[in-house]
Amino acid sequence: MSDRIIQTDNFSHYFGAIQTLKNINLEVRRNEILGIIGPAGSGKSTFLRALNRLNDLTYGSRIEGTIKIDGQDIYAPGTSIVELRRKLGMVFATPIPLPRSIYENVAFGAKMAGIKSKSELNELVTDCLVKTTLFEEVKDRLDSSATKLSGGQQQRLCIARILALKPEFILLDEPCSGLDPISTMKIEESLRQLKNEYTIILVTNNTKQAARVADRTAFFLNGELIEIGQTEKIFTTPADQRTNDYISGRFG
């Protein structure tokens, strides 16, 4: 099996007349953490949302080029979007628990997929909460509302909710932008562990976070992929002057 499991080929994206991504060519490798950095409006979130076709929800969204996952073009007609989204679990910038209990939040995806067995669901929920180190903190109040958890706990719950989909990929869209340093540290810690089982794409505004956890890092600017490479290389000897300017804080 090829090591490159996501491959984009001259991928461009438009919202109406505005081009948000320009000819992106990159690949994602199995069990890596790919960090995507870049200033606001650089297209990094749009790229992430193109991968699970969440942009489709916005009227006027249009693409050119291809994105292949395991060799399959995900924009080919006849692709099951529901299956695709289960394969690429997404965590958003602000933790958005569904207005339901902790248990129901984690079990939601599985229930939508048609799993009804109570014991199977119980096992799944426990398993996913353990993986995100949330289980010990919430095991006595699985039936209480998820909105009562702290911000950091909510974000870990959102990750647990994704794991319950049994995805291959985890897409994170600035998952720590609203969190304190300790919660951020806990999330980064779970990402390092999750890497063994999943392929992770982490969009972040915090370049230091990419430096800490990403194996490879991509730098986006104005809808273009400027540079992609091993994280150390991007952060020590970037090939492009613009990358250098961005990571050294000269703009963005």
Add this chain to the structure above:
Amino acid sequence: MYLNPKIEQRVVQAILWVFTLATVFILFFIIFYILHKGLPVLSYNFLTTNPLDMGKSGGIYSTIIGTIALTIMSLLIATPLGVGTAIYLTEYTRESRITRVIRFGSECLSGIPSIIFGLFGFILFVTKLKMGWSILSGGLTLAFMLLPTIIRTSEEAIKSVPYNLHEVSYSLGSTQWQTVTKVVLPSALPGILTGVILSVGRSVGETAAVIFTAGSALRMPTSLFSSSRTMAVHFFILAREGISMPNAYGTAAVLIITILIINIIAYRLMHKFIKKYS
């Protein structure tokens, strides 16, 4: 004309205070007057025996049942239609000419006087479709009257569900229908319920549309095709024909208390709804 700001403030305050007082006074006067005249007539017997002798004596039991039957009937028709329309307008289509036409049509519907609805129901359901004066005809007619309110309140309730909840639901692999039924509707439920309960109030109090379509039979209704008299119609006939003013006020008191209770429930729900989303 120049007034000292202090005096101006006092004058304006006094005028506005009088306006407010007048409004509240009228409301309380009506409630007090009806209850004052009606409460002495009320008794357990009045509520649980059928009207006798055209309503001159006896109670109002069959008209209470008639009111309940008609209200339930109208809600059973209007709620699915109205909520369905609201779901379509908010979730399944974009703002376009068609949605504007639908919305405009529904606004117009809410401006039509109820007597016109009664006439329309009489011509269409009672005579053309041969349903006769019946709970079915009355329920259908009332349902059309309630639709705009239910559509409007449901639409607002659904729109107030944060958009990112949709995204979360989709990103967890839900279909559109699952997103609507499992995420959007549960969050919008208090708002939708508020609209439905306000509609109950209108349904209970409606007279003109009902008298033409459900008729005014005093017998206990036995099926959907029975003609039935509601409390509002009963009050109208008792008072207009001068059959029994005490019984008319008794009926009015029951009616007003019912509507007050319904409005209080709706208000409470609305309050809960607002607190939840702000």
